[in-house]
Amino acid sequence: MILSRTFRDKWRPPLFLVVAAVLGIMLLVPLAGISFFRVYENQLVETTEAELIAQSAAIAAATAQRLKELGGTDLPLGEAVASAPAKSYRGGLVVQYLTGGWTPVLTRLDLTKTPILPGRPDPLPATEAVPPVYEETGGHLDQILLETQKLTLAGFRLLDFNGTVIAGRDELGQSLAHVEEVQQALTGRYASALRERVVGNPQPIYSISRGTSVRVFIAMPIIVDNKVAGVVYASRTPSNILKELFLKREAVFWLVLFVLGATFIVGLIFVRAISGPIRALTRRSLQIGAGDRDALKPLVIHGNREIHALSESMLDMSRKLFERNDYINTFANHVTHELKSPLTAIQGAAELMKDGGSELSDADRARFLDNILRDTDRASLLLNRLRELARADSVEIAGSCQLASVVAGLRSRFEGVQIACPKEAKLPISAENARIVFENLIDNSVRHGADHVTISATTDRQHLQVRVQDNGEGISAGNADQIFDLFFTTRRDSGGTGMGLGIVQALLKAHGASISLLPTDGDGACFELELPMRN
Structure with missing residues (x-):
C-alpha cells in the first residue's frame, strides 16, 4: 500500500502486527502455566509429608502400645524427652517434643526453600544388640508395615532406641543412627528431609520437573513414659503433576489443539472485524484523495458498528468535498464569464479612444468614457456581491433578534415600499444576518415592480x-427552477448580478435553514424561510 510522506515519517506498528502480538500473548498464557506447576509441586511435597506424618504417628502409637504390653516396667528405653515451650513455626504452634497430650506436628518441607540432601546413606553394622522385646515387637509389626507399604507406596523402617532396624522390608539388624533425621528423632524431636532420588528409567518429561528427583524422608520418635523407645523412619516420592500430564498426553494434545483453534478463531475475528475493514478504508481514502469518484461507495465488509460509522462519515465528507470542488469550479467559471464581459467592454472602449486620438469627437469620447464607467461600476458591484457571498458562506452562527426590529430597519431602508408584519416572532439568527436576508429579498421584489x-x-x-410575499411581477414557471443558481438573472442589462438569492440561500444554509419558492394564486412571488429553533 502506497502511503503519503506523512505516514512514512515515523514508524508505527501496523494493526496486523498488534493483533499478532496479542495472539502471541494468548498462546504464551498456557505455556506460562508450566511455571505455576512449581507451586503445585511444592503442595504435593507438603501433602506427602503430611500423609507420612499421619501414617507414622499411627505406627508409632501401635508400636509403643505393643512395647508396653511386652516389656512392662522393665522395658529398656533411650533418652528422656525434656518438656519444652511451644515454638512458633510457619504460622502455627508446634511442640517439638512428643510428650503426650495434643501436640500437632505440622509439615516443614518446602521445595523452594528446603535444601535437598544427597541420597540416604547406606546402613552401618549395629554397635548394640537389639533387646529381645524389640525383636519380638519388630517381628509382630513387620508384616503390617509390608501391607501398609503396598497400599501407600511408602517405605517404612522401625528402629529401636539405638537406631537399629527391627522391622522393615530389608536392612534388618543394621544401624541408621548416623542418618541426620534419625539422629534428631532419637533425641525425641520430629525431623524431616528432602533427599535426592535416582530415577532408573526417567520419562522425557522428568527433565522439566524438580519434584520427580526428590524423596521425602521423615523420622517420627516413639515415646514411652516420656522416653525414646524407637523411631518410625518413613519415606515416599511425592506425586508429580507433569508425570500425570505425560500419562494423559492425549487429553493434553486436544487441549493444546483447542487453544490453537481458539487463537485462530480470535485472529480471524480480528482480521474480519477490525484489521481488514480498516485496511480497506485506508485504500479507499487514498483512492478518494487521488480524485477517484468511483471510490465513493460503501465498503463491502464493515466489520463492526464503529468502523461502519467511520466509513459512512468519511464517504459523506468526501462527497461534500467533491460537491464543494464542483461548486468552486462552476463558481470560478461563472465569475470569469461575468467579469470578462465588463472588462472586455472597458478594454474595447479604451482601445478605440487610443486609436481615435485627436480625431475622436468630444461626443464619442464622452460616450466611451460613460461606457467605461458603467462597466467599471458593474465589475465593482459584482466584486462586492462576491464578497457578500463569501461572508455568507462563513458567517458566524450565533445570536437572535426580534422580527419587529428588523422590519423597522427595512422600512427606513425602503421608504417607497409598504412592509407589513402582522405577527411578532423571535428569529434564531443575528440581527445583521437577518437584515442581509430580508434586504436581498425585498430589493429583489422592488426591482420586479413590487x-x-x-x-x-x-x-x-x-x-x-x-x-415573504410581494405584489410584483412574480416569477415565471420557466425560471422558477433557476432562481437560486448563482449568476442567473433576467435583469443583466439593468445591472443585475444574479447573486442576491444565492447569497440568501448560502447564509441560511450556514444556519441549518432553507429557503424555497412557493406557488401563488395571483401576482407576486412568495418565499418561505424555514429556520430551526435553538434552545
Missing part, C-alpha cells in the same frame, strides 16, 4: 417558518 411586501411568521416545536 410596492407592498408582507412578512408573516408561524412556529412549531422545532422550526420557525417566515413567508
Whole structure:
C-alpha cells in the first residue's frame, strides 16, 4: 500500500502486527502455566509429608502400645524427652517434643526453600544388640508395615532406641543412627528431609520437573513414659503433576489443539472485524484523495458498528468535498464569464479612444468614457456581491433578534415600499444576518415592480417558518427552477448580478435553514424561510 510522506515519517506498528502480538500473548498464557506447576509441586511435597506424618504417628502409637504390653516396667528405653515451650513455626504452634497430650506436628518441607540432601546413606553394622522385646515387637509389626507399604507406596523402617532396624522390608539388624533425621528423632524431636532420588528409567518429561528427583524422608520418635523407645523412619516420592500430564498426553494434545483453534478463531475475528475493514478504508481514502469518484461507495465488509460509522462519515465528507470542488469550479467559471464581459467592454472602449486620438469627437469620447464607467461600476458591484457571498458562506452562527426590529430597519431602508408584519416572532439568527436576508429579498421584489411586501411568521416545536410575499411581477414557471443558481438573472442589462438569492440561500444554509419558492394564486412571488429553533 502506497502511503503519503506523512505516514512514512515515523514508524508505527501496523494493526496486523498488534493483533499478532496479542495472539502471541494468548498462546504464551498456557505455556506460562508450566511455571505455576512449581507451586503445585511444592503442595504435593507438603501433602506427602503430611500423609507420612499421619501414617507414622499411627505406627508409632501401635508400636509403643505393643512395647508396653511386652516389656512392662522393665522395658529398656533411650533418652528422656525434656518438656519444652511451644515454638512458633510457619504460622502455627508446634511442640517439638512428643510428650503426650495434643501436640500437632505440622509439615516443614518446602521445595523452594528446603535444601535437598544427597541420597540416604547406606546402613552401618549395629554397635548394640537389639533387646529381645524389640525383636519380638519388630517381628509382630513387620508384616503390617509390608501391607501398609503396598497400599501407600511408602517405605517404612522401625528402629529401636539405638537406631537399629527391627522391622522393615530389608536392612534388618543394621544401624541408621548416623542418618541426620534419625539422629534428631532419637533425641525425641520430629525431623524431616528432602533427599535426592535416582530415577532408573526417567520419562522425557522428568527433565522439566524438580519434584520427580526428590524423596521425602521423615523420622517420627516413639515415646514411652516420656522416653525414646524407637523411631518410625518413613519415606515416599511425592506425586508429580507433569508425570500425570505425560500419562494423559492425549487429553493434553486436544487441549493444546483447542487453544490453537481458539487463537485462530480470535485472529480471524480480528482480521474480519477490525484489521481488514480498516485496511480497506485506508485504500479507499487514498483512492478518494487521488480524485477517484468511483471510490465513493460503501465498503463491502464493515466489520463492526464503529468502523461502519467511520466509513459512512468519511464517504459523506468526501462527497461534500467533491460537491464543494464542483461548486468552486462552476463558481470560478461563472465569475470569469461575468467579469470578462465588463472588462472586455472597458478594454474595447479604451482601445478605440487610443486609436481615435485627436480625431475622436468630444461626443464619442464622452460616450466611451460613460461606457467605461458603467462597466467599471458593474465589475465593482459584482466584486462586492462576491464578497457578500463569501461572508455568507462563513458567517458566524450565533445570536437572535426580534422580527419587529428588523422590519423597522427595512422600512427606513425602503421608504417607497409598504412592509407589513402582522405577527411578532423571535428569529434564531443575528440581527445583521437577518437584515442581509430580508434586504436581498425585498430589493429583489422592488426591482420586479413590487410596492407592498408582507412578512408573516408561524412556529412549531422545532422550526420557525417566515413567508415573504410581494405584489410584483412574480416569477415565471420557466425560471422558477433557476432562481437560486448563482449568476442567473433576467435583469443583466439593468445591472443585475444574479447573486442576491444565492447569497440568501448560502447564509441560511450556514444556519441549518432553507429557503424555497412557493406557488401563488395571483401576482407576486412568495418565499418561505424555514429556520430551526435553538434552545
